[in-house]
Amino acid sequence: MSPPANDMPAAPIKTLDKDGKEITTVGFQRFGFDSEVPLDVLRSLYLRPHYVLKANELESLSSAIEESSNAQFTQGAAYQSKSIYHPDTKGISYTTLSRFPPVKLLPPSERKRILVTGGAGFVGSHLVDRLMILGHEITVIDNFFTGSKTTVSHWIGHPNFEMVRHDVVEPFMIECDQIYHLACPASPPHYQFNAVKTIKTSFMGTLNMLGLAKRTKARFLISSTSEVYGDPEVHPQTEDYWGHVNPIGPRACYDEGKRVAETLTYGFQRQDGVDVRVARIFNTYGPRMNPYDGRVVSNFIVQALKGEDMTVYGDGTQTRSFQYIHDLVDGMIALMNSDESRPVNIGNGDEFTIGDFAKLVREIVEKVQDEDGVKRARRVEIKYEPIPTDDPQKRRPDTTRAKQSLQWQPRWTVRMGLEEMVRYYKAKMAEGSL
Numbered sequence: 001m002s003p004p005a006n007d008m009p010a011a012p013i014k015t016l017d018k019d020g021k022e023i024t025t026v027g028f029q030r031f032g033f034d035s036e037v038p039l040d041v042l043r044s045l046y047l048r049p050h051y052v053l054k055a056n057e058l059e060s061l062s063s064a065i066e067e068s069s070n071a072q073f074t075q076g077a078a079y080q081s082k083s084i085y086h087p088d089t090k091g092i093s094y095t096t097l098s099r100f101p102p103v104k105l106l107p108p109s110e111r112k113r114i115l116v117t118g119g120a121g122f123v124g125s126h127l128v129d130r131l132m133i134l135g136h137e138i139t140v141i142d143n144f145f146t147g148s149k150t151t152v153s154h155w156i157g158h159p160n161f162e163m164v165r166h167d168v169v170e171p172f173m174i175e176c177d178q179i180y181h182l183a184c185p186a187s188p189p190h191y192q193f194n195a196v197k198t199i200k201t202s203f204m205g206t207l208n209m210l211g212l213a214k215r216t217k218a219r220f221l222i223s224s225t226s227e228v229y230g231d232p233e234v235h236p237q238t239e240d241y242w243g244h245v246n247p248i249g250p251r252a253c254y255d256e257g258k259r260v261a262e263t264l265t266y267g268f269q270r271q272d273g274v275d276v277r278v279a280r281i282f283n284t285y286g287p288r289m290n291p292y293d294g295r296v297v298s299n300f301i302v303q304a305l306k307g308e309d310m311t312v313y314g315d316g317t318q319t320r321s322f323q324y325i326h327d328l329v330d331g332m333i334a335l336m337n338s339d340e341s342r343p344v345n346i347g348n349g350d351e352f353t354i355g356d357f358a359k360l361v362r363e364i365v366e367k368v369q370d371e372d373g374v375k376r377a378r379r380v381e382i383k384y385e386p387i388p389t390d391d392p393q394k395r396r397p398d399t400t401r402a403k404q405s406l407q408w409q410p411r412w413t414v415r416m417g418l419e420e421m422v423r424y425y426k427a428k429m430a431e432g433s434l
């Protein structure tokens with residue numbers, strides 16, 4: 001097979017943070033908890049094809065795809081299996097894992113039994129990667145409504161890892177030291193698909209997990225959201241702002257669901273002494289976001305990569321502030337291990353109008369395509385579509401509390417994160433799974 005035209009040995013790309021310093025690890029040592037992990041090991045779990053295109057070209061083709069798309073980013077060893085795609089029959093023969101990424105050996109006093117609800121989702125799977133590499137014992141529960149087994153399949157079979165298909169609206173019994181309660185659809189089209197189920201998940205799921213935390217005396221962290229502020233009249237949003245939510249609109253199932261989940265959380269803290277943490281997560285993006293979940297970052301990247309016009313809702317003057325997944329996981333782990341029991345905003349203050357953001361995504365997709373020698377048929381256009389009901393006009397976190405209590409601030413620039421995410425989706429396209 002002749003090598004692809006773009007199969008040029010490329011100099012490794014350096015990932016620089018907001019201060020221009022190279023990012024080689026994520027996490028940190030803080031509050032007696034070491035969460036530092038080499039970035040390359042994490043990348044080897046998501047920034048590569050999960051299967052190769054043809055059985056008889058297994059070696060050459062898989063390495064060609066890897067080199068052309070990702071080698072500039074990931075220099076680390078590949079720990080996942082490579083299943084084989086047979087284009088003639090459109091079948092995949094799955095291989096089993098031969099080697100897991102190395103995990104730390106912790107003494108029993110430091111090794112925690114951690115339950116992650118929604119652990120097969122976008123945020124959950126990155127949290128699981130981090131906690132696994134750090135050497136903890138992880139149980140994931142997920143109903144796979146929006147999560148997918150493939151996000152954590154690289155841990156299946158590992159003695160520290162367990163995955164259970166379970167819906168948090170039903171009680172769940174387990175012994176554990178910490179609970180990260182993430183389970184709930186988070187993309188507006190997904191959470192509005194079945195509004196009653198969404199609010200039931202937020203209310204009953206949180207009730208069940210708080211009951212479990214009460215019995216086991218586990219520390220409980222809930223992933224709340226910037227949507228508790230609704231369409232805010234205060235900008236940027238501090239944790240003391242009570243919000244501006246339409247209780248009967250189409251977003252209410254999520255916004256009010258998370259608000260009641262916070263109310264429950266503090267009810268259990270006051271009445272039962274449950275040790276609680278509340279992370280109010282602002283717009284977050286990164287690899288493993290479902291390409292079709294309808295959120296803006298995945299929509300724009302996938303549209304631009306496919307050469308389709310990008311859909312800006314409304315006139316594009318509404319704003320959002322975008323945070324990269326690794327910053328969020330850093331913030332959540334810092335919060336869980338801190339003494340801060342008040343709500344904490346976890347987000348990136350880099351605010352964009354959606355119109356400008358579309359142009360930025362287009363520019364980054366073009367840059368990556370140019371680097372890889374991909375020819376574009378035409379430049380994608382931006383087209384305007386109706387704005388969804390109750391779409392917040394502006395959103396930006398005030399992260400003073402996170403800085404003071406957790407010594408946490410986002411490190412990733414939006415550009416750096418977007419570039420990595422474009423490469424992730426590009427690899428998915430090369431596999432044929434996008």
Ligand SMILES: O=c1ccn([C@@H]2O[C@H](COP(=O)(O)OP(=O)(O)O[C@H]3OC[C@@H](O)[C@H](O)[C@H]3O)[C@@H](O)[C@H]2O)c(=O)[nH]1
Pocket residue numbers: 186187188225226227281282283284294295296297299300311312313314318320354387388391392
């Ligand atoms: O294709 C698209 C998708 C979205 N948009 C716009 O882009 C903005 C962001 O939309 P998203 O759907 O990504 O996310 P939203 O900010 O509306 O909601 C999110 O808020 C925070 C999290 O808790 C959730 O992930 C989600 O509810 C909105 O103004 C939306 O109208 C587009 O212009 N085009």
